[in-house]
Amino acid sequence: MNQTDEARRMHTQHELHTEQTARTEPVVIGVDLGTTSTKAVAFRTDGTLEASSSVGYPLDEPHPGHAVQDPLVILDAVLAAVREVVDEVGADRVAGLAFSSAMHSLIGLSPTGEPLTEVVTWADTRSRAQAERIRASAGGLALHRRTGTPVHPMSPLPKLVWFHEQEPKLCERVGFWVGIKEFVLLRMCGALVVDHSIASATGLMNMETLTWDGEALTVAGILPEQLPELVATTTVLPGLTDEAAAATGLPQAMPVVVGAADGPLANLGVGAVRPGVAACSIGTSGAMRVVVDRPAVDPLGGVFCYALTATRWVVGGAINNGGLVLGWAGDALAPDLDEPPEEELLALAARALPGSGGLLMLPYLLSERAPHWSSLPRGAYVGLTRAHRREHLVRAALEGVCLQLALVLRSMRAAGLDVTQIRATGGVMRSPLWRQMLADTFGMDIDFALGQEGSGFGAALLGMEALGLIESIDVVADMVEIEQTVRPDPAAAAVYASLLPVFTELYDALVPAFMSLRRLTPSLPVDLDESEPPGA
Known part of the structure; x- marks a missing residue:
């Protein structure tokens, strides 16, 4: 065998060894509960995507302004998506699950945990009159500044007021008010908890104290005992119920990281975690967000402020009208x-x-x-x-x-944020015209990241940190590859x-x-x- 053949043999063996090693490396499955589908994505600690699965479900609009879903259908979608990924990567490689979820959902549960209402989603606008009344009151802006959540029909706070005004008999039967992620975790892990990130998007949690805000609860007409226990986003639940383990193919002792809301986790998905780096996305709607080390809301209440971890908050704003x-x-x-x-x-x-x-x-x-x-x-x-x-x-x-x-972006700066870099993603961002127009409008360079799995990737990274598999979520800043930087045309x-x-x-x-x-x-x-x- 000559030296060339020997070199080729050694190279082939090295590649096989690398591939075999990769197949045995642990993965964390990020589970992203979206508006119209749940996606499960398995990532290695170096950011490599191993497997993914998406299971869809409808968003029903039975009446004008209503946008609701069946919580049991979503639970089944979560279990099915996780099972598909587990079947592909192998249960023995899964180090844990970590969750992301769309914000602002609301479900009324019986004292035994059975759904009494559908999932009232962020897109539900039936509480428009209640939101406008609260917002116009003397305490409306103060609520926004304390909780970080704008008083808007998307938020659970006005939704709760609507239920008490329009469905008082139903409210008497409700033991707990939760969001969709809390319901899924209750069924999968037997724990009634809500992370600080999701809670900070309800309009009911005080950002400074990380406790339920007394005045907000009074406006909503509920007691703190009717809400889940507040926990950190990195909280690890001890395992799965018998039913969840059987449905997913995972062992009962599987660690489950509670996780966070999809908006803050989307910043992780594009590596926008360092000071001054904003994430901008335009899909059907759009959003701008930047990670900060302490809560902040501008004086006029133009931005939201949601928790990500104990030392990171996400400040920004979403728009209804994008693509x-x-x-x-x-x-x-x-x-x-x-x-x-x-x-x-x-x-x-x-x-x-x-x-x-x-x-x-x-x-x-x-x-x-x-x-x-x-x-x-x-x-x-x-x-x-x-x-x-x-x-x-x-x-x-x-x-x-x-x-x-x-x-x-201007409101974010009014909140005292120094935005020096923007990373953009979203379906419409494939268009060169949109990319250039956005850079020109902002008057700033914009970096466009290669495709990642967004909030699911962010959930997996948060799970890795919680499980001690990576030192910090800061590693994502170097994981995400920039596809293109678009500079503004001066004219x-x-x-x-x-x-x-x-x-x-x-x-x-x-x-x-x-x-x-x-x-x-x-x-x-x-x-x-x-x-x-x-x-x-």
């Missing part, structure tokens, strides 16, 4: 385009110059969250002239989304910088019109489909 605005533009402005129309729409928008010839769109098709936190606003085009064409209307719609995120950035103050003023200027339209709408003929798709 769905492009979908609306395709349906309303360009129904003649081929299916799918996204690429043609973007090409159409690219024909217009930045600023759309002085045309602005307020993209409030589904009202809005940050930084206004109001169900009142509606979408509007302002500045329309005879010279504007379809490409200007489409581009102005996309620019409106970016300008709204710029308002969120376009100057255009958007000049338009942002006008865009900002338009909201306040149109509030009287929004209020008049709300009063008038019930008396007007309606042939619109106002169903609300789930957000990202």
Whole structure:
């Protein structure tokens, strides 16, 4: 055997040894309970994805403003997704489970833990009147500043007020009020606990004391005994129930890390954990978040503040109207385009110059969250002239989304945050036009990360830290690979910088019109489909 053949043999043996070693390395399964599906993802400690599974479920809208789900269907989806991953990687390699969940859900349980209500999701807006009443009261902004959660129909606080006003008999039967992750953990582990991250998104927990806020509970009409025990996000539960172990194929002694909320964990998913590094995502909706070492809310209450770990909080804001605005533009402005129309729409928008010839769109098709936190606003085009064409209307719609995120960024800075770097992800971010427009609107370089499993990856990392498999979640900053850095075009950035103050003023200027339209709408003929798709 010559030296070349011997070198090849040694290289092959090394590769086989490396592959065999990888197959025996422990994994942590991140379980992400999303709005329309649960995803289970198994990661090694170096960030390598070993296996994934996703099981979907419907978001039901039985009445206008209602957006609910069956908690037992979601539980079955969790068990099925975990089982599929366990079957692929092998139960003996699983070091633990760690959970992520969509925020703001609410379920009423009987004293024995049986669901008395459906899952009332963040997208449910039935408590709009209650939220507006609380927000307008003298204590509305104070509640936001103490709890970190804006007073908005998405939040469990106004939802609880709605239940007490509209379903008092039901409330008398409720022993506990929980969210979907708490229900799943109760069934899988037999523990009624809620992590500080999910709790900080209820509007019921005091950020400074990490206890249930007495005034918030009084407004909600509940007692602290009706809520789960507050625990740290890194809390490890001792194991699974007999039923959960049998359903997942895991041993009963499997450690389960309680985990956190999906928004804060999404920052982990893109490696945005260091000071000044913000995560920006645009899917159906959108969000901006940055990790800080202590709670912070801006004086006007434009941002939320949710816990991640004992020493990390996430400050930012979510917007209702992201990529769905492009979908609306395709349906309303360009129904003649081929299916799918996204690429043609973007090409159409690219024909217009930045600023759309002085045309602005307020993209409030589904009202809005940050930084206004109001169900009142509606979408509007302002500045329309005879010279504007379809490409200007489409581009102005996309620019409106970016300008709204710029308002969120401004509110984050008003909260005292020094945002020096942005990492962006999301379905629409595959488009070069969206990427450039976002960089131009922010006037900052934006890094685009290679695909990760988002909140599921973040949950797995948090689980690794809790189980002592990694030193700190800080390692993620070096795990995530940057695919592209987009720099702002100076001329376009100057255009958007000049338009942002006008865009900002338009909201306040149109509030009287929004209020008049709300009063008038019930008396007007309606042939619109106002169903609300789930957000990202």
